[in-house]
Amino acid sequence: MTSVNETNEPSRRAVLKAGVGGLGAAMLPSMAEPAHAAGPATAPSAVGGGAAGGIGAALKRVEGPLKVRGAATYAFEWPVENPAYLYPLLSTIASGRITAVDAGDALAEPGVIGVLTHMNAPRLAWAEEPEVAVLQSDKVAYHGQIVGAVIADSIETARYAAGLVKLEYATEPVDVDLRADRDDLRKPEHAQGFGQLPGDLMNGSPADTTVGDFAAGMASAVHRVDATYTTPVQHHNPMEPHAAVATWTDDEITLYCGSQGVSTPQELLTRAFGLQPGRLRLISPYVGGAFGSKDFSALWGTVALMGAQLVPGRPVKLAFTRQQMFTLVGHRPASIQRVQLGADAAGKLVAISHDAVQETAKAKQYAEQTVQASRSMYAAPGRRTSTRIALLDVPVPTIMRGPGEATGMFALEPAMDELAVKLGMDPIELRLRNEPETHPETGQPFSSRHLAKCFEEGARRFGWKHRDKKPRARRKDGWLIGTGVAAATYPSPRLPGSTASARLDKNGRYTVRIAAADIGTGTWTTLAQIAAEALGVPLDRVTLQIGDSAYPRASSGGFSSGMNSWGTTIYAAARALHTALDENGGSVPPEGLQVTVGMPDDPKLKQYEFGSYGAQFAEVRVHEDTGEVRVPRLLGVFDVGRVINPVTARSQLLGGMTWGLSMTLHEETAIDHRYGNFVNNDLGGYHFAANADVGSIEVHMLGERDSHINPMGSKGAGEIGIIGTAAAIANAAYDATGIRVRDLPLTLDKLLR
Amino acid sequence: MKPFAYERPVDVSSAVTTVAGRPEASFLAGGTNLVDLMKMEVLTPELLVDVRHLVSRRIETLTGGGLRIGAGVSNNELAADRRIRRRYPVLSQALLAGASYQLRNLATVGGNFLQRTRCPYFRDVTMPCNKREPGTGCAARDGHQRDLAVLGASDSCVATHPSDMAVAMAALDAVVHTVGPSGERSIQVNELYRSPADGPERDTVLERGELITAVELPASPVAATSRYRKVRDRASYAFALVSVAAALEVRDGSVTEVRLALGGVAHKPWRAATAERALLGRPATEANFRAAAEAELAAAQALAGNAFKVPLARNTIVSMLRTLTEEA
């Protein structure tokens, strides 16, 4: 057996064990560091003196001192006694059935506790949902599906023994071929919310829309663009692999689990395992990035809980390997998009169409709103959009930063650039001429839309007016230089189903609880700021508690909905607490005052179109000899409403723009059509931007309050930064070289001459 | 990882004897490639013989002006060495273009020569691969082709060699010193690697148990005017699509000495001898550079997914020679 000689006391394990149990203690992974025992959101040293700090304050991240030491506790790091380790075993075929399992060698390996396969895994109460259920049948729906798991005393043993499990398969032909000319493309249905919500697409909107007469408009156009753009499969690759630590006892079942929200996975897993509500507690105060990959899928929670069921009372630790993440936590679906634009002689659009074909899994329809931006971006009397999907032997795709618009705007915005070239018109001018007064499809007013101002401000800051009219006009030291621009938009939705509690204690301290999550967006800081503002007290009197399913239920973080949904709910809770205080004659009883309220209905949500906007500018250099592409400068001006925290908001936008750069230059998951596997399934093969790929990035926020959207006046900032970036860069590459690349990524071979 | 034993022998000869006598044993030096591949069970040694403390970590100046580099010198130490930076800048640049600082602190000079290919089918034990498992076939040829070879490949294997350092070493006519079960020997870097046609499972001519102990760089005045240019899919921290190591001397407008090697295009660092012959004694003009590059690449056999490497290699060679001419 192994032993650890701890020469220094007190050991971290001992200290932390003492802290587990109470709600507060479980939230405080920093207990080993006494100076920060007050918890991240209330550490006075981190909030600049502790006073004020409401909406608009440029506060540093409150959990910063923890994170720079590596002391913020991510899922796999929760200290537990005598853990067992689970290692999943993945299918090596893309379609077929498992015909035989031989776990003999694996079970004979010293240290192996058990082997799970579909033959012996617990039967789930909800076994049909491929993003939640595993090991429920012999069917293999994609390459890299979980087909087994080994539980052992150590990481090394579990992984090695997984390789000793022998599986035999009956294989069926593999079909992973996305083509626009397939005769089995279909219109998506019920893609939203695990099939429980109406609407064809993931966001609840219809697959197809038509307004006016597109064909007639196109026929009457003086200038036309008809072009097809493609985007590949992309993977989120958060730095923290999907991990869980599960402990199953007769009473509580605890799951430390990196997740974009704690309530949704808690509910999914409760349903899957047929548990009493509340028995499963999911804890996730810190998440090492998610970007959509830790929301719909709950597979790592499922398999960790299955392992924990096998060894009751003993914690089971699981972390997917980087390679496993490529098939188990979703991906951005590949797309083929045709955009047609027709304009009159003055550059007024008379017709717009956007037809998207996307891949999805046979196992489950996922269909995103790739064409959404083309429905709202520009005015035109004749317009239509359509969405078709190909059902393939691939893992289930999912939301990934800027789902829908990130890919869709790589079609619409380069097409607008192509139209500007045909018109001989400045591309900003073209966009301004087609700015709609109300939503072009619904006719509803925009709650606020400052796109024109974003362009105006961006053009001034970027120095746009000095741009050469002709492509391939500038070169320096062997590099061709070009500039490009694109518009950005992303909806600012409010997701249903959030609740928050607000409490005032006799000592004057306020506590706000909501089962929200901080995936790196700054929620620990910004929600505390909102709470302080809503309560009308300085920040240092507010304790925020998030990341635990024991707190009032909240929607997941995603779609740039977090602040809108959770902040609005916290405002309602604060109001209710004030009312309760008034009703109590302004005094706090000894046991304190506490209210718990749900997010209020708001008729305005049905009266306006809510969204963020932006103007993206790029300078691109393309090497004359090698075709290498560099992006020395990006500049974005954004209308994200009132800014809750300029520090964290800027970082969100900066991150989004860098994602845009990365998806343009690097990101592509290759699929082998013979085997159906993702070929470049690690960080050496799947490139996303490294530090050296990023040059100067300037971010500006208009800061105009949206008076309709929510009590804060803020719109979403999480997605808008990535929208349009790829188009701005590709448009700049055209300006540099005269070569129009319509297929991402913009790799050097496409520009090599 | 398959369970293995770890040993730390006291001297080189016992290390060599141990590994030579046990087919399942392997030397361990920096470990950056070996441990990586062991995790995926691409390699499954049952015994690791640690030689990091046995091989020299010194760089000695030889009489006549050459350098002898201990095989245990880390990639960063070698890149930072003043003598390398001044007299063999191509080598310093090649090292600095590879991997990351963290990896280069671990990686040794000896181990770098022996890096295995990054071919994704080699690295995936569920796929056919003649290099990993002789006789199973090559899944790469009709698969994802971006990183594959355009020169020197065979039907059985189209993998590329990933080392940047080795490309510079090939251009510099470096010599590898080894100790093996049958004694010491010296091998030209340009003769270290085997053709995949002779069986891709063995990358080099080294015998079982033969250990690289040092590398010798011959004195080379032309090396003072040398450069390494790596073209890749990221600006940093990525393997080469194509790389060029070159040294050039131009007198009175004509090429009087030239060294040229390519990376990312073949199963080995590809010494461009045909191009060198075409350049030597000819005027240092753009047209001649291009003709020399095309002569070298005339034998290229491209696949659909890596065909761009041929014009890319041509353009990069021309660009490099142009730059060196301006500097010379």
Place this chain on the structure above:
Amino acid sequence: MEQKITLRVDGKERTLTIDARTTLLDALRERLGVTSPKKGCDHGQCGACTVMLDGRRVTSCLVLAVANDGAEVVTAAGLAHGDDLHPVQRSFIAEDAFQCGYCTPGQIVSAVAMLREAEEGWPSVVSEDLDADRVVLDREEIAERMSGNLCRCAAYVNIVSAIEKVARS
């Protein structure tokens, strides 16, 4: 295949018996409870596990613990002295050079080591003068030298700013 080794981790001597397969990263995280270095890829492709091993930054996921008996290991946790953060750590907070925080300890160890390397005159592949006596850490140099640490939140611009400020002071 177990062996006993001693490591000095963040100034504290730790002795443990380990499986020869255990990497330095897993020894730290799973055996010693030192979770400051993170596992991002486990193959030297991301840099999240960066620690200083005998004074040099390395990816601890590719280092076998058994081969490093007696080694000195410094993690980001060991760079701070209680509440007294290392200047690089303070600068990361000031410049908001992280979001999710998962790559951050690796970034910080890497940055501290990088500043030392620059002081020693180590060149980079973007150094204009390979043979310069003094390294001038401009943004391009910092970005190249930090490219072995991936950040998916993409805080790179702020990471470079944070390091640049420390390098100048």
